[in-house]
Amino acid sequence: MFKKPPQVKSSSNVKSSERRHLLTEICKQFHIKREDLTKDQELALLPAVTKQATYHSIQEHKGTIYFDGDERPTWFRVRDSHLYPTVYTLWRAGYLLPVILTNPFVISRIVGNANLLLPGCIPPFDKRALRGALVGVASYDSPTVIKAIGTCSLNLTQFDDVQDRQGTAVTIIHRIEDELFNLYEGETAPESVDNTFPKAPVSTEDVSTEDLTTETVAQNEDLSNLDNPASGLFEHNNQEDTEDIKEADPIEDLADTVEELAVDDLDNFFIRSFLQSVKTCKIDLPLSSSKFMSDYILKNLPKMDTKFANIKKTSWKKSAKFLKALEKMKYLTLKGKGDDVNIVTLTVPQDIIRDFVTHKTIEASKASGAANKKASETKMSVLSLYKPTNKSRVIFNKLNLDYQKLYPAHELKEIMNKYIKEADLASKKNPKLVALDSALSSAANISDSDISRDKLFPQFLKSFSPNYTILAPGATYDSSCVVKKGDPKKIKILTQTVLGRKKTTTVSDFEHFHIKPQLLAEDLKNKCSGSTAIGPSKHNPAVLEVMVQGPHGPTIIDYLKEKGVPISFIDFEDKSKSKKKR
Incomplete structure (x- = not known):
C-alpha cells in the first residue's frame, strides 16, 4: 500500500474527546477491556499527544495517518475503514494481532514488496488466522517482533503442512522500510516485544474461539473489499459491506465545547498582548505586520494552551484585520493596503499604559524551561x-x-x-x-x-x-552518523507574489538538517498565523517544500535559528518586492 511516498498534509493535534473516541474504537476492535489497561499500556496504544493528517498516494489511496508527538506514525485508516496499527505500535503492543511466522529470507523478500506465500509460512497457525483476518508477520528467530501486517488470503487454520502448496497466504498492507515506516527515522526493530495480553479480552465461558475469530474476520472485511487494481494488495469479496457509520456522541461533543476558549476572551487576550508589548518591549518602527505579530503579539500572549495562540481562532481571523481594529481604537497607525500593512507609529494613551497590569506570557513560561540549555547544545553543527x-x-x-x-x-x-x-x-x-x-x-x-x-x-x-554530515544539537560524530557526498546545501527560503497580489513563502532543502516536513508545516502555521501546504518543489520534484501564505521570511529565519540551523546555511530571497520605476 505504501510502496510510493504518500502525499501527507500538515498534521494537527487530535482533541481530547477525539482521542477518547479513538481509544474506545481501538479497544472495541481488538477486544480489549479499557479498564484492564494500565496507564503505560494505554499510552503505548495511543500516545497522550496524538496528531492526525490526511494523505493520498499515487495509487489513489486516501485516508488518515495518526502520529505521536515525535511525528512517528502509530495508526492509519484507508477511507472509512477500521484502524490499522503500524509496526511502531506493534513493537509496543505486540498482543494486538495474531502472528504468522516465517524465516528471515522471506522477511527480506517481503521488505522488497512481495506478499507472503503459503510455502514460506511456518505452521502451526493461530486459530484466528482465517480468510480476511488482520495478522502480523514475524521471523521465527524473533517471533514477537512483527515486521509486517496484512490480511489472510486463505483460511490458514486448515493447513498443517505447507510443503508443495501454492497460493498467497498473507497480502501485505504495511511493512518495515515502506514509505509509511520511513516517515519516521531513528528507531530500529527491538530484539523482543512483550506480547502478553493485558487481560483475557473475552471470557472463554461466554464466547467460543470460533465466535471470536469470526468477529475478527468481520471487522477486517472492509479492507479486503477495497478495489485497488493499481497496487494489487486486496482481494474482492462478494459479500456486501455491512459496516455501520459511527455517529459522534453528543455528550462528548458538549464536553469538547466546554474545553474551547470563547472567541471574545481570545480577542481580549490578543489586545492585552498588544498592550503588554507596548509597555514592556522596545519596538523599533516601522515594522511589518508579520514581524510584529511573531516577535511581539504571539510572544506576549497570556499563559495558555498553545493551540489557542493563533490569530485564526479570533474574530478577526487575519493579522491585518486585527491591526486595523487596533487602529480604530487609536492605538496605532498603519501604512499599506490590503493584508500588506506596516506599523508606523504607536499612539496608545499614556494613562492606559500606566494602568495596565502585566501578565505572565507564553514566551516567559517557555524560556524558564529552556534557561539551563547551553548554546552548544541547541545548535546543529x-x-x-x-x-x-x-x-x-x-x-x-x-x-x-x-x-x-x-x-x-x-x-x-x-x-x-x-x-x-x-x-x-x-x-x-x-x-x-x-x-x-x-x-x-x-x-x-x-x-x-x-x-x-x-x-x-x-x-x-x-x-x-x-x-559532510550534520550533527543534531549536542550530538558527536561516530560511525552511526549519516555521511553524504558533496557540500551541504543551504536551506532556501523564497518569498514571491502569486495570483496577482497574493504572497507566499516557501522553504526547501531542510530535511538534511533533521527537520521533518510535517513538523515544519505545523510550526509555521502557528508562528505565521497562515495556512501551510507540503508538496514537491517546482524546481526539483524529488525534494519536498513547505509553503506558507504571506511574506514570512524573517520569521522563518528566526524559527530555523531556534532549531539550531547555523545562519550561514540559510539562504533567503524576496522576489515579492516590485522594482522601482525609473
Whole structure:
C-alpha cells in the first residue's frame, strides 16, 4: 500500500474527546477491556499527544495517518475503514494481532514488496488466522517482533503442512522500510516485544474461539473489499459491506465545547498582548505586520494552551484585520493596503499604559524551561569530511594510513605536516617554505618547486573528495552518523507574489538538517498565523517544500535559528518586492 511516498498534509493535534473516541474504537476492535489497561499500556496504544493528517498516494489511496508527538506514525485508516496499527505500535503492543511466522529470507523478500506465500509460512497457525483476518508477520528467530501486517488470503487454520502448496497466504498492507515506516527515522526493530495480553479480552465461558475469530474476520472485511487494481494488495469479496457509520456522541461533543476558549476572551487576550508589548518591549518602527505579530503579539500572549495562540481562532481571523481594529481604537497607525500593512507609529494613551497590569506570557513560561540549555547544545553543527583520492594515495601509503577513511580538515593538515617532516621537505633556512617532491606535487597539483605551507594546504585539500554530515544539537560524530557526498546545501527560503497580489513563502532543502516536513508545516502555521501546504518543489520534484501564505521570511529565519540551523546555511530571497520605476 505504501510502496510510493504518500502525499501527507500538515498534521494537527487530535482533541481530547477525539482521542477518547479513538481509544474506545481501538479497544472495541481488538477486544480489549479499557479498564484492564494500565496507564503505560494505554499510552503505548495511543500516545497522550496524538496528531492526525490526511494523505493520498499515487495509487489513489486516501485516508488518515495518526502520529505521536515525535511525528512517528502509530495508526492509519484507508477511507472509512477500521484502524490499522503500524509496526511502531506493534513493537509496543505486540498482543494486538495474531502472528504468522516465517524465516528471515522471506522477511527480506517481503521488505522488497512481495506478499507472503503459503510455502514460506511456518505452521502451526493461530486459530484466528482465517480468510480476511488482520495478522502480523514475524521471523521465527524473533517471533514477537512483527515486521509486517496484512490480511489472510486463505483460511490458514486448515493447513498443517505447507510443503508443495501454492497460493498467497498473507497480502501485505504495511511493512518495515515502506514509505509509511520511513516517515519516521531513528528507531530500529527491538530484539523482543512483550506480547502478553493485558487481560483475557473475552471470557472463554461466554464466547467460543470460533465466535471470536469470526468477529475478527468481520471487522477486517472492509479492507479486503477495497478495489485497488493499481497496487494489487486486496482481494474482492462478494459479500456486501455491512459496516455501520459511527455517529459522534453528543455528550462528548458538549464536553469538547466546554474545553474551547470563547472567541471574545481570545480577542481580549490578543489586545492585552498588544498592550503588554507596548509597555514592556522596545519596538523599533516601522515594522511589518508579520514581524510584529511573531516577535511581539504571539510572544506576549497570556499563559495558555498553545493551540489557542493563533490569530485564526479570533474574530478577526487575519493579522491585518486585527491591526486595523487596533487602529480604530487609536492605538496605532498603519501604512499599506490590503493584508500588506506596516506599523508606523504607536499612539496608545499614556494613562492606559500606566494602568495596565502585566501578565505572565507564553514566551516567559517557555524560556524558564529552556534557561539551563547551553548554546552548544541547541545548535546543529556541519562537519566537513574528506576522502583521499588517487592523487594522494602515495602519501597515505608511505605514512601507512587508512586510504578509505574519511578525515576532517585539521587531521589532513596534520597528515601533510607529518609527511613533510618524514620526507625532510622543509627548507633549512625558512621552515615555512616546503620543497615539493613528486608525491606532494601530484597531490596538490602544483608545479612550483618551493611553496609556503599556508598556500600549500588549500591546494592539498582540493585533491580530496568532499563529504559532510550534520550533527543534531549536542550530538558527536561516530560511525552511526549519516555521511553524504558533496557540500551541504543551504536551506532556501523564497518569498514571491502569486495570483496577482497574493504572497507566499516557501522553504526547501531542510530535511538534511533533521527537520521533518510535517513538523515544519505545523510550526509555521502557528508562528505565521497562515495556512501551510507540503508538496514537491517546482524546481526539483524529488525534494519536498513547505509553503506558507504571506511574506514570512524573517520569521522563518528566526524559527530555523531556534532549531539550531547555523545562519550561514540559510539562504533567503524576496522576489515579492516590485522594482522601482525609473
